Amino acid sequence: xxxxxxxxxxxxxxxxxxxxxxxxxxxxxxxxxxxxxxxxxxxxxxxxxxxxxxxxxxxxxxxxxxxxxxxxxxxxxxxxxxxxxxxxxxxxxxxxxxxxxxxxxxxxxxxxxxxxxxxxxxxxxxxxxxxxxxxxxxxxxxxxx
Amino acid sequence: xxxxxxxxxxxxxxxxxxxxxxxxxxxxxxxxxxxxxxxxxxxxxxxxxxxxxxxxxxxxxxxxxxxxxxxxxxxxxxxxxxxxxxxxxxxxxxxxxxxxxxxxxxxxxxxxxxxxxxxxxxxxxxxxxxxxxxxxxxxxxxxxxx
Numbered sequence: 001x002x003x004x005x006x007x008x009x010x011x012x013x014x015x016x017x018x019x020x021x022x023x024x025x026x027x028x029x030x031x032x033x034x035x036x037x038x039x040x041x042x043x044x045x046x047x048x049x050x051x052x053x054x055x056x057x058x059x060x061x062x063x064x065x066x067x068x069x070x071x072x073x074x075x076x077x078x079x080x081x082x083x084x085x086x087x088x089x090x091x092x093x094x095x096x097x098x099x100x101x102x103x104x105x106x107x108x109x110x111x112x113x114x115x116x117x118x119x120x121x122x123x124x125x126x127x128x129x130x131x132x133x134x135x136x137x138x139x140x141x142x143x144x145x
Numbered sequence: 146x147x148x149x150x151x152x153x154x155x156x157x158x159x160x161x162x163x164x165x166x167x168x169x170x171x172x173x174x175x176x177x178x179x180x181x182x183x184x185x186x187x188x189x190x191x192x193x194x195x196x197x198x199x200x201x202x203x204x205x206x207x208x209x210x211x212x213x214x215x216x217x218x219x220x221x222x223x224x225x226x227x228x229x230x231x232x233x234x235x236x237x238x239x240x241x242x243x244x245x246x247x248x249x250x251x252x253x254x255x256x257x258x259x260x261x262x263x264x265x266x267x268x269x270x271x272x273x274x275x276x277x278x279x280x281x282x283x284x285x286x287x288x289x290x291x
């Protein structure tokens with residue numbers, strides 16, 4: 001398994017754990033305190049910040065070939081696919097509230113950072129998934145290290 | 146000038162015309178006609194001209210039986226896309242976070258801001274992609290004709 005695959009797996013695990021943890025916390029709080037207060041459990045999504053550690057955890061090794069042309073191609077293709085998914089998601093995130101609320105109404109300003117986060121996570125998720133799919137989920141890839 | 150360059154040049158011209166006309170109209174409606182700024186912003190309707198960029202693949206069709214692009218063209222295309230999305234993300238984060246910091250977490254913002262973000266994002270990506278493509282080929286002089 002090469003560096004890109006490790007990063008992709010790490011991202012997928014963090015996203016899955018964060019969403020599971022958040023669902024569990026919100027569920028438990030909803031049973032205990034009721035719904036509006038239970039939404040405080042969304043704070044568990046902060047664990048997604050661990051995604052930023054992937055370049056530190058899976059560092060490039062000095063003096064060793066880190067990737068070849070095939071890895072580069074897979075990386076670019078995963079970005080292309082991720083952005084192909086990104087645009088419908090981004091457009092939907094912007095247009096669905098517009099259709100629901102109506103053109104002359106307002107939305108809470110904290111919806112914007114939430115949208116930013118959701119769109120960003122979708123992009124990372126799609127890139128990680130497409131990277132792993134292209135490498136064959138880790139089984140077929142030769143280690144460059 | 147190859148196909149990618151022609152398409153980039155066409156997109157760049159269309160976007161610049163749309164942005165210029167919008168800016169001129171908004172300014173004229175606000176400063177000359179004296180409309181309130183919210184009504185003068187209707188001049189941004191000229192951004193719709195950007196829809197013409199969708200004609201680029203039709204106007205500059207791939208020629209059958211001829212090699213359309215090589216590895217260098219592909220590399221330039223990828224570099225242009227990467228730079229376009231790098232700038233897009235920077236602006237997207239600003240567009241999402243600045244209203245949040247100005248209005249505060251309990252403030253509200255007009256829902257019209259959201260479609261503006263989508264169009265702004267699309268225009269940014271197309272504009273940067275076209276500029277980077279033309280810059281990488283050397284603004285038309287060095288790009289080899291296929």
